[in-house]
Amino acid sequence: MKTNALTGDVLLGLVPIALVIALWQGLVSFGFAPATLLPPPGLVFARLLQQLVTSTFHHEIAATLIRLFGGFSIAVILGVSIGIAAAANPAINAVVRPIVRVLAPLPKVALYPALLLLLGFKHESKIVLVAADALFPILLSTYYGASTVEQKLIWSAMAAGTPRREILFKVVLPAAMPSILTGCRIGLVISCIVVFLAEMITSTDGLGHMLVTAARTFQAVDMFVPLITISLLGLILNGLLQALRSYLLRGFPEA
Amino acid sequence: MIEIDRVSQIFQTSSRKDHLALSDISLTIEDGAFVSILGPSGCGKSTLLYIVGGFVSPTSGLAKMKGKAITGPGPDRGPVFQEFALFPWKTVLGNVMYGPRQQGVRAADAEAQSKALIEMVGLKGYENFYPKELSGGMKQRVALARTLAYHPEVLLMDEPFGALDAHTRTRLQNDLLNIWERDRKTVLFVTHSVEEAVFLSDKVVMMSKSPGRIRQVIDIDLPRPRRRTELLLDPRYQKYVVDIERMFDDSDEPASNP
Structure with a gap:
């Protein structure tokens, strides 16, 4: 019961972060910012994983x-x-x-x-x-x-x-x-x-x-x-x- | 024996005016006596207890324990406060063991003694609980056990049951008397409840306020061991309670208190 509530909290906390990333992706996808200056989040996270090693x-x-x-x-x-x-x-x-x-x-x-x-x-x-x-x-x-x-x-x-x-x-x-x-x-x-x-x-x-x-x-x-x-x-x-x-x-x- | 010899206490209030909290108090408390200090709030009864505890130094006069001047707190005088004052970072067992460990008792012995005390105050099974998990009455039982654990000669109880509901209060009064009957430690008990003072004490010290003075000392001549149900029906008990209440009522009248 308690661990369920905890995972619930964590999941709920992830929602706004996901929204920010979605907004970021939206800005790039709809062309509000050029991809050379504001790269899409997928690209950044891929580079991060690449760099991490x-x-x-x-x-x-x-x-x-x-x-x-x-x-x-x-x-x-x-x-x-x-x-x-x-x-x-x-x-x-x-x-x-x-x-x-x-x-x-x-x-x-x-x-x-x-x-x-x-x-x-x-x-x-x-x-x-x-x-x-x-x-x-x-x-x-x-x-x-x-x-x-x-x-x-x-x-x-x-x-x-x-x-x-x-x-x-x-x-x-x-x-x-x-x-x-x-x-x-x-x-x-x-x-x-x-x-x-x-x-x-x-x-x-x-x-x-x-x-x-x-x-x-x-x-x-x-x-x-x-x-x-x-x-x-x-x-x-x-x-x-x-x-x-x-x-x-x-x-x-x-x- | 505790001797309080012409003790006065002056506090400076925020307006820099001196407030005479205790005025020329002299009192002797015999070994093994259960003495209550009874008075309205602000009469300095707690301050008097803190002076005996060595927590507060009197402005003038002297308090003595076994003929020696009291200059600070010591394990011969164990306080129990209305606010419980348990260490929140320690468990029930940790709180009770604190005193014996400070006295240099080996951990294993301190633990055994403390567990026995916890059982005596009726909290067996709660050793590993934290104070926050306990009710007010249970907290005060732990506080009593923590103080008894270092074997003080005198218990200094500062309205110990004042924060408890009526039912819990009654139970703790009975339990305190039972524990007291076993070893008859000297008890100095501050309260503003007339019934509580008469029920528990051998002697009731009545105080009046502004300045705090001893109004009268009344010996309570009732048989022990005392049982609440018998005592409440006892006309002698009822007379003590009524007499003391009358005396306090009189003092509230402006005519006698110019």
């Missing part, structure tokens, strides 16, 4: 994934630890709060030229940019989750003999987990966007670079392949995060 394409995907994971992981580690520390300690909060207020609304991509000069064209500059952009949603939601932990959970643990310094790990961190994971979800989407953007602006490899190179030489089919690939990667990663979320939050009421 080549080692150069693997290299591009690997480059993008390394940057995505590198940046996202740094953002999670820093965001969660700073968020928890700020919620636990007023002195740390007094330092962190103004910095966050100034940096959070800053378009981090504006830092990219500086990062390129400082760190070069390889992974480092992109990883730092992804981390900088994904950090704030994770930090802010961790801070919010950690500072709204029910006081009586903490009291219950302290009365049971948990020392104050262990409360952070034994109560605050697990209690803030729903907010932390919500922040991670937003951070992951941002990471996907930013890594692609950085590779489009300046890079020597990666999916974003593939797209720009194809676009500049009017190879329309090759231009759409990385686009579809990053969407699929985003879909898979989000699915994995969702699975992790349902596992970690299995005891929480609204998960």
Whole structure:
């Protein structure tokens, strides 16, 4: 029964995607756009399958994934630890709060030229940019989750003999987990966007670079392949995060 | 023995005016006594309990446990809150085992003790459930078992049955008394229900509000073990309830409360 409902949901979710592809095909078939500029979806998916077995394409995907994971992981580690520390300690909060207020609304991509000069064209500059952009949603939601932990959970643990310094790990961190994971979800989407953007602006490899190179030489089919690939990667990663979320939050009421 | 010695508590309200939540409270609670603190909402009765728990430090005065000043929470004083405050990420067994594990009891022993306690509060078979899967009454049974698991000398119960429906509340009162009859721990029980206070307690501490003060301490001289059906028909029980209600009614009159 439950698996039936699940497959039903998945099938229902495929309908709008099928509609978009149908619209795409329609645009090409009825001649609204020349096939040289907007290739039919069948052609793009055929090229994607063809590319998927080549080692150069693997290299591009690997480059993008390394940057995505590198940046996202740094953002999670820093965001969660700073968020928890700020919620636990007023002195740390007094330092962190103004910095966050100034940096959070800053378009981090504006830092990219500086990062390129400082760190070069390889992974480092992109990883730092992804981390900088994904950090704030994770930090802010961790801070919010950690500072709204029910006081009586903490009291219950302290009365049971948990020392104050262990409360952070034994109560605050697990209690803030729903907010932390919500922040991670937003951070992951941002990471996907930013890594692609950085590779489009300046890079020597990666999916974003593939797209720009194809676009500049009017190879329309090759231009759409990385686009579809990053969407699929985003879909898979989000699915994995969702699975992790349902596992970690299995005891929480609204998960 | 718990001694509360001239304790006052001042809170700053948002308008920066000082609010005197507790004014000069002195009270002694004997070992093994079941003492209820009874009063209208806002009289500071929960605050008094939190001070004994060591969760809140009094603005002035001192609370002592066995002659030693209370400076923080400790496993000798186990709280049970109206909101249950169970760890949502732990199962029933995980919640109950938390205290013994913190006390350094080996996992296997903690599990065995916890399972016995879960059975005692009537939840055998629910060990691997998460709190969200339980009703309010069951959650409060788990919370009680979690607190009993680390063997506190004093139970601090903060309107523990306040969020439950009347039927569940009655059952839990009976079960609490049964459990209490076995080892006669000291219980400090905060409530605003007169019947509940008289039914459970050896002593009822009546409080009035603004500022929170002790109005009167009444010894409840009713035989134990107490059975609800017998007690409800007992004229002595009825008299206690009516007398206490009258006293609260009097205090609500503007003339006596200028």
